[in-house]
Amino acid sequence: MDISPIGQLRHPNLVRVLGYCRGKEELILVYDYMPNGSLDKFLYKKTELILNWNQRFKIIKDVALALTYLHEEWAEAIIHRDIKASNVLLDGELNVKLGDFGLARCINHEQDVQTTHVAGTLGYIAPELARSGKPTPSTDAYAFGVFCLEVACGRRPVEPKTSEKEMILVDWVYSFWMEGKILSAADPKLNEECKAEEVELVLKLGLLCSHSVAEGRPKMSQVLMYLKGQALLPENLNAHVKAQEGRGESENHAILCYSTPSLTITNSLMYTGR
DSSP: OOSHHHHHOOOTTBOOEEEEEEOSSOEEEEEOOOTTOBHHHHHHSOOSOOOOHHHHHHHHHHHHHHHHIIIIISSSEEEOSOOSGGGEEEOTTOOEEEOOOTTOEEEOTTSOOOOOEEEEOTTSOOHHHHHHOOOOHHHHHHHHHHHHHHHHHTOOSBOTTSOHHHHBHHHHHHHHHHTTOGGGGSOTTSOTTSOHHHHHHHHHHHHHHTOSSGGGSOOHHHHHHHHHTSSOOOTTHHHHHHGGGGGOSOHHHHHHHSOOSEEEESSOHHHHOO
8 A cells, every 4th residue: 555644644642653664575664663552462461560440441431432543533534444453552551442454444435445355363253245345444343343342351362272152352342232141241350449331332323333234334423423422322222233143154154155356364363362
């Protein structure tokens, strides 16, 4: 992609691109230094700091702010294409900066991206992206939904060493939803001081954004309104999410089952655990 628009982005929740180096087969971007590294370290590795719910909720809202800016507020819509915990960076005060624009694509707000090259990370790839290879703001919204579940549950999107029922995070949380006990999916490391209504909101919103049908997902500006309490989730959310009951296989299986002209998977969850 043309890197010049990325270098012009200015938002408090986006890393600044300071420079780049383009080789024959790779693009290396240089960002601001982020002393606390990536979010996945705090979710999955043993650190002195265990993120509390207020910190996690702010992280989710800040990523939603960044995506709203990229999708709807910049001169051209920018599709990130690789939303995940390891691309959410934290500064010295744990402020969020969304990074890694190596897969990003710029499009006019009125046109589609013309590509058949599937890119992203296993576990975050929307079913229609696995089939068509065409990234859209809705495929970013799908990845954001998985990210919401990841942060709230403290679980990776794909856990290949568990049972089939528990392997795919979206399906696992969905099963709790259908049993009427969605809060049971929350990260057990969260203490009793967490706000149950916010945790429930994030879990339900994660399922809504990861709807198996692209048209069922909200735009990021709408997501932001839900997170800020400026709008309520749809009253028919139960029926809306239940429409996924026939999904059968999640996006992980879609990648394995559909043939695509080309495929780029970053940090494959199936083989590296990230």
